[in-house]
Amino acid sequence: MILLFLLLFPFTAPGAPNVSKINKVVNYLERTKTNCEYAMFIDMSIPSNEKRLFLVQLDSNKIIYSAFVAHGIGSGKGVQLTKFSDKKGSRCTAPGLYKIGRIYKGKNGDSFEMEGLEKTNANALKRNIVIHSAWYADEEFIKKEGRCGNSWGCPAVSEESLEKLKPYLEQNILVYIYM
Numbered sequence: 001m002i003l004l005f006l007l008l009f010p011f012t013a014p015g016a017p018n019v020s021k022i023n024k025v026v027n028y029l030e031r032t033k034t035n036c037e038y039a040m041f042i043d044m045s046i047p048s049n050e051k052r053l054f055l056v057q058l059d060s061n062k063i064i065y066s067a068f069v070a071h072g073i074g075s076g077k078g079v080q081l082t083k084f085s086d087k088k089g090s091r092c093t094a095p096g097l098y099k100i101g102r103i104y105k106g107k108n109g110d111s112f113e114m115e116g117l118e119k120t121n122a123n124a125l126k127r128n129i130v131i132h133s134a135w136y137a138d139e140e141f142i143k144k145e146g147r148c149g150n151s152w153g154c155p156a157v158s159e160e161s162l163e164k165l166k167p168y169l170e171q172n173i174l175v176y177i178y179m
Helices: 002-008 019-031 139-145 159-169
Strands: 038-043 053-057 062-067 096-106 109-116 174-178
Touching: 019 038, 019 096, 019 174, 038 159, 053 159, 062 159, 109 159
Parallel strands: 038 174
Antiparallel strands: 038 053, 053 062, 096 109, 096 174
């Protein structure tokens, strides 16, 4: 049912995930018999000085929220991500589907573990890849520097964005990072 809806009403917002990206999430949910109302899509082909994180309500095909998000310093120090890697110590962003795991207070405050669901991100837990807030993902920093700062591989967002995303991250939610 969701798949048919998505094919009939594709995204139209600039930068929004296309039908193939949505289908990948929906297919995973159907294959694993997982119930998931929301998914987060992070399009790393979009420069870091533009919003490239999209929280989507899957049954309505509606973007609930969008935000700036950092990529790992090993993936490129500039505005554009230049490479992916899941290698420990690479400080890169890794592509693929993730599910949110344990929530804890880390050195960056509330942190949401990301469990990699594919070969391309299978080391996410070992690499301590989490969604957390960071001062370098704040809109004021981005305006001043012309880009979002870099993390050590985590999809870091501003403190304000994390507060808005937190209720969704505390639910059963998937995250899809792609280019």
